[in-house]
Amino acid sequence: MNRGRAVRVLVTEWARDDLRAIQLRHPDVVVKVLSLLQQLESGRLQVRRLRSFGKTGDLSDCGKIPVLVDGAPEHRIVVRELGDGDFEIVEVVAVEERADDLVYLLTALRLSRLVEPVHRSDVERRVARVLAVRRAKQGD
Numbered sequence: 575m576n577r578g579r580a581v582r583v584l585v586t587e588w589a590r591d592d593l594r595a596i597q598l599r600h601p602d603v604v605v606k607v608l609s610l611l612q613q614l615e616s617g618r619l620q621v622r623r624l625r626s627f628g629k630t631g632d633l634s635d636c637g638k639i640p641v642l643v644d645g646a647p648e649h650r651i652v653v654r655e656l657g658d659g660d661f662e663i664v665e666v667v668a669v670e671e672r673a674d675d676l677v678y679l680l681t682a683l684r685l686s687r688l689v690e691p692v693h694r695s696d697v698e699r700r701v702a703r704v705l706a707v708r709r710a711k712q713g714d
Contacts (some may be wrong), residue, residue, distance in 0.1 A: 581663070
């Protein structure tokens, strides 16, 4: 999609908050995320486009970057294109674990892609449950 072309990367406050939280659990993941964003900026990394799904709404203007670090859960960076449709300017919307589709659900909520109120409420509750379970595990 953008391989070989430099990309301007903007990091949202949401993503900064995500990275601060991940730093407490998996500092190596944050290092990897920053490295991947540098690769994206220099045109050495390709974003894989997302699609529209019932549980997340239309995320087809977004893409994902897998984050794989030994000893840590699999994470994803989700970016939204702001340029001409080929990811030349991207905004980092979420950085989170892939499990339970958390990163995609957060993206849908943050970008207001869940327009049906009951569906949005269900997703908000699901995200809250996943995060509560995580906090409980960290407290052990």
